[in-house]
Amino acid sequence: MNIKNTSEKFKIVLSVGDESGIGPEIILKALGSREIPENTDYILVGSKNNLENTYTQLKNLGLKKIANPKNLQIHNIEISSSKNESQSSYGHSSFYYLTKAIEIVKQYPNSALVTGPICKKSWALAGHNFSGQTEVIAKSCRVKNFGMLFTAKSPITGWRFNTLLATTHIALCEVPKRLNTNLIHAKLDLLKEFCLSYEKKPTLRVAGLNPHAGEEGILGNEEKDWLSNSLIAWNAKNKDIELLGPLSPDSCWNSSAKAWRQKDAEKHDGILAMYHDQGLIPMKVIALNYSVNTTIGLPFIRTSPDHGTGFDIAGKGIAQSQSMVEAIKAAVEMTKNSRLLNTH
Template sequence: MNFQNANKTLKVVLSVGDESGIGPEIILKALCSTEIPENIDFILVGSKKSLQNTYEHLKSLGLENLANPKNLQIHDLEISSLDNNLKLSCGNSSFYYLKKAIEIVKQYRNSALVTGPICKKSWSLAGHHFSGQTEVLAKSCGVKNVGMLFTAKSPITGWRFNTLLATTHIALCEVPKQLTAELIHSKLDLFKDFCNIYSDKPILKVAGLNPHAGEEGILGNEEKDWLNDALIAWNKKNRGIKVLGPLSPDSCWNSSVKAWSDKNAEKHDGILAMYHDQGLIPMKVIAFNYSVNTTIGLPFIRTSPDHGTGFDIAGKGIAQSQSMIEAIKAAVEMTNNSRLLNTH
C-alpha cells in the first residue's frame, strides 16, 4: 500500500497498541486536538473495525471531540483471535501492529513513529517474549545502542526536561550487574547527540546508583570503584559537555522542579538515571501528563505516551490524552530537526 501524500510535509505512523486498553481512545482524542500541528500525514496501524467501535462507544457516552475513523488513513490489520482469549488476542494484535508500523515508517525518510501503550504480560502470553516496544524497535532496526529517553516540554517555561535511563526493563536486582563503564559511555554518547539539538554546550547530570551516591563507599561501592572514573574518562573525550556527578539520587532532580516552573531558574539539559524507576518517578511527578517516552539511536524518531494501557479505565471515556498529544508534538519537532536523523 502506498501512503504517499504530496500535500503533507511529514508522516506520523501511529500504532494503536493494545485495543483492550486506552490506546484507541487517546489516539482518537489526540487527533482531534487543536494542539496537533497541521499538515501532518497520519497513518494509523490497527483494526479499522475496533477503532470504529471505540468511536461509536465514546460518542454514546457523550464525548464530542473525537476524530472519526472514517476520516482517517488506516492500515487495517485484522488479526485472528487466539483461543477466544481477549488478553492474549489483544497482546498478539498489538505486537503485529507495531511490527507493521515499523515497516511502514522505514519506507519514508521524512516520517516518525508514535506507539500506543501495550501490555508486556499479554505479549508474553501470545508468545512474543520482549520486555517492551523499545527492544522490538532495536531488533527490527538492527541497532544495538538505543536509549530510553523521557522528555517533556514545560507549558510554563518552554524548557525541555530530559531523563535518559542507563538500564531499562530489568529486575532491580539485575541493575548493578548490568551497569558498566562501557554502558555509561554509550548512553552518554546518545544523550550528547540528543541534547546538542537544543544546546551547543549541554550540561548533563548523572545520578548515582546508591543512596547519597555511595557516600564514598559507606553506602555502596559502585560510584567509588568505577562510576567516578567512567565519567571523568568520558568527559575528557567530550570537553564541550559539562558533566556533573555522580550525584545523590534523592536530590538530583531538585533543579528540574525549579526549571520546570521558573523561567529564571538555572537550567540543565539532561539527567542520566541508573535504572527505570529512579528516572521515571521524578519525571512523572514533575512533568505529569506532559512526559513522553522516546527511543533515541534509531534511524527514525519514535515516541510514546509515558503511561500504560489503563485497563481499569478503558471504555469509560475518561482517559487523559495529553501525553499522546505531547508524543505526537515531540515526534514532529524532533523529526523536523535533521540533526537527529540517520538516513532511512
C-alpha cells in the first residue's frame, strides 16, 4: 500500500490487536455500524487473511451488520501462515501491527490512531517488554508527559465523563512510591488542556490515595504530608480552574453517576485518579460499554476500546462492539475539538 503524505479526508488507522482475541470481530462489527462517522477513511493494519476468515466465520454464525474486508483498505501484514499460532506469535504480530500503525498515522496530518486490544503476557512471551500500548506509543513519539485518560459520552445526557490516571500499569504496592508533587502537577496540566478543548473553565477533581483521603493522617499520610499542598500550589498557578481535592475515593465519582443519567445534575469535567483500578472501576461501572481509553499528550489522537482481548468469547460472534464504535467516534470528535492535539 502506498502512503501519501497529504490527504483532505480524515483517516482512522486501526491496528487490529491480538488476532486470537475479539479485536478483528469488533472492528468488522464497528465498521459495519451506522454509528461511525461518515466522510472518513479507515486503514486497517493486520492480516488480511485473518480478517477475511473472521468475516466468513461471523457470516456463518448469522451476523449481518459487519464490514466485508474486501471493501476495506487494509495494510496487509502476514507474519506467519501457520495454523497453529502460539501465544507468543500472536503477541509478536499484535506488537508489529501497532508499530506499523503508528508509523502510518504519523504520515497523515489529518488522522488518528485507534488500537484493538492486546495481551500483555503475549507481548512478554514474544520479548516485547512494555506494560501496554500506551507506553509503546509514547516512546515512539518521544513524549515524556503523557497520560492514560478514560472518556465516555453519555447517550442519555450528552455529558462527557473523563478520568485520568496518575499512575498506570504498575503493581499497587508501587503506587505510593511513584506519586509525588511533580507527577501530580504534570497530570493536572494534561487534564486541564484536554478539558479546555470542551469547556472554557473546567472543573477538576482529584481523588485521594487512601480511604477517606487519609482522614487527616489516621488512614494514611500522603494527603496530609504533600498531596493537599501540591494541589493548592497547582491551583494557585491555574486560578481559572476550579480544583477540588483530595476527595475521599469512595464518594469522588458519585456525582459522575448522577451526571451520566440526569441532565440537570451538577457536572464536572475531569477527575484525576491515583492509580489504575481506582479510576477504572467507577468508569466501567458508570459508563459500561461507552468507555474509551485515550492517550493524551501525544502529537495525534489515540483511542482504544476500554476492554481486553476476550479470549474466552473469541470466535463466538457475541463480542460487543460498542466500545470500539465509541473509540472511533471519540477519535474523530477529539481531533476536531483540538487540533493542538494533532499537530503531526
